[in-house]
Amino acid sequence: MKTNYKLELVKKNVVQLVSESELYNKLEQSDITIKFGIDPTNSDLHLGHLVPIKRLKTFQDLDYKVTLFIGDFTARLGDPSGTSKLRRKLSPEIVQQNMSSYQEWIFKILNPDKTRVVYNSKWLKNTDLESLIDLFSYENINTLIKRKGVHQRLEEGKPVSMLEFIYPFLQAYDSVKLKVDIEIGGEDQYFNFLFTRAIQQKYGQKPEVIMTLPLLKGSDGNKMSSSSNNIIPLNQKPDNMFGQIMSINDEIMFDYLMLLSTLESEQITEWEKKVRLKEVNPMNIKMILAKDIVSQIFGNEKAEYAEEEFSNVHRNRKMPLEMPEVTIEKAVEISDMQEALIYFQFTASKRQAKYLIRESAVRLNGQTINDPFQKYSPKDGDVINVGKKTFKKIIIK
Incomplete structure (x- = not known):
């Protein structure tokens, strides 16, 4: 398969790419480390997590292996990226409880045989003070203060924990330990990824390629986040998920189609045009979206059942097939x-x-x-x- 074709597939909908030429060179190699990191700060994975996970699936379909990186140690600190609030410190017991079901849901999308699962507690819990001093000496506090969430709170006189300054160092150190070639994440991770590139070079490594993806919006129009109570969780019945997707605003429906569905971009663009011209009922397109997403997670049979349930209750005013x-x-x-x-x-x-x-x-x-x-x-x-x-x-x- 030609590298140009691979490049077009993996960079679809990417917000920030550093850099395209570096990515092209990485794709010409067969043995590369492609990382997506997730901190188990909450027990619920949601549709927002599927955006980068589906990009990992694209790499797997191109015959690359990917690294699912669980930040079980850094989850205890809290990543302030994209937030203006102080993150609470989590106990090891809560972190362990949160991540207990992560792999079950992620492997509904990813191929386990092409996925390496890594936990950063493997090295961070035993890292000695001398290694940490070396790590912290590679950057200064001025760089970290520029982060949007941190800078905003300092301007407003709100508290900023030292743990939040440590977090990007440890995240960068994870990539150093894994010798990461490509890192995928939400667009709110851009600062951390740039910081990581700089740290990798201080350790004599080639900097990772940065690929950030749009943040999926929740039911209130803001970034989907458990702390904002606006998520569509993965851990629920298929018919419930179907109904929640049907309840999203028409304005963000096409973001969901582009970022989560298996449908072709050309088809989505055509539908968007027809909805704008009022030639198509947006409810009909949302039905296709909901069925597509539910099918990816639970399979075609359960997606069809969820569609039937929704139609019975909401369109035909019939009773559901199952009820308490x-x-x-x-x-x-x-x-x-x-x-x-x-x-x-x-x-x-x-x-x-x-x-x-x-x-x-x-x-x-x-x-x-x-x-x-x-x-x-x-x-x-x-x-x-x-x-x-x-x-x-x-x-x-």
């Missing part, structure tokens, strides 16, 4: 629908129950309920739903 069941004794007495919502834990207060019913958000066996005081006696197989997503089936012993 609530088992009760035959003798249980419930007087009205208001009381039923509280008893079956749709809500905790009479006030909220009344509001939901009067807003026509409650249905019993598919029929809208408008009166909070409508008489109700539970029957086996009854289905109550609040809104389009919350269904419960009543089972009587």
